Structures are given as C-alpha cells and as structure tokens.
Amino acid sequence: MKKRTPIATIMTKEVITLHTGDSLDKAEHLFKKHNIRHIPVLKGEEVIGMLSYTDLLRISFADAVDEEDDSVETIVYNMFTLEQVMAKKLVSVTSKTTIKEVAEVLSKKEFHAIPVIDEGELVGMVTTTDLLNYMLDQF
Numbered sequence: 001m002k003k004r005t006p007i008a009t010i011m012t013k014e015v016i017t018l019h020t021g022d023s024l025d026k027a028e029h030l031f032k033k034h035n036i037r038h039i040p041v042l043k044g045e046e047v048i049g050m051l052s053y054t055d056l057l058r059i060s061f062a063d064a065v066d067e068e069d070d071s072v073e074t075i076v077y078n079m080f081t082l083e084q085v086m087a088k089k090l091v092s093v094t095s096k097t098t099i100k101e102v103a104e105v106l107s108k109k110e111f112h113a114i115p116v117i118d119e120g121e122l123v124g125m126v127t128t129t130d131l132l133n134y135m136l137d138q139f
Helices: 024-034 053-059 075-079 099-108 128-137
Strands: 038-043 046-052 113-118 121-127
Touching: 024 038, 024 053, 024 075, 038 121, 046 053, 046 113, 053 075, 099 113, 099 128, 121 128
Parallel strands: none
Antiparallel strands: 038 046, 113 121
16 A cells, blocks of 8 residues: 555545535435535535535435435425535645545544645545545555
C-alpha cells in the first residue's frame, strides 16, 4: 500500500449536487435514482453543506417508500428547507490530500463523506465506501 497516494486517485469525480433552492423531494429523488447516500449542497459554486440520506430519514418516512416509485410526495418535506436539514459544519480536503489522511479524518468523525475542493471548486467527493474499496483492492 502506497503511503502518499492522493485522494484524487479514488474519489468520485462526477459528483451529484444540490443547490440551496432545491427541494427535499428532489434530494430524495437523486438519492434513489443514483443509489447514493451523500450530496454536497452548493450556493453558486461554493459548497456550503452536505445532505445525507440519513438526514432525510430523520425527518420523514422515506425508508418506508417504495424505492421504484418516484411520484410519492412526503408532506413533511414541505415543512423544512434543504438548508435546515443539511449538515453545515463541513470538513473538506484537497485532491492532493493523501488517502491515509482522509482515512484518519473519517475514522475520528461521525460522517461518511468529504467534499474534495481545490481552489474553492468542488472537484470530487470521497466516502468511507471509497476507502473500503481501496483497501480491498490492496489484497
């Protein structure tokens, strides 16, 4: 295992994003359509938060909804804005941050995804699943 491998080698480069004016219904649709669990939230081009599928589950019955039915409306989503539900205190890394450093951050925190930001621009995202897959590839 290489000790100085940059996170850019394993991060997701084509990141699904939300914008501050987007609805929680749209977020749920994106989670299900792309089979993902974390979506960075942008204000313009700046990453200002992270929404996880767990955040939605806390305020709704989204897990009880048929995953194939995109037409289901959850009334509770109308009671909250995206900015009220998303995590705001973000930790980010650059594409040159090592895989080891990212693993250390994720092992100590209670979140499972980190945006990768170079010079103020979102260039990727890394999750605990990316790290596990990297570790498995080493064997």
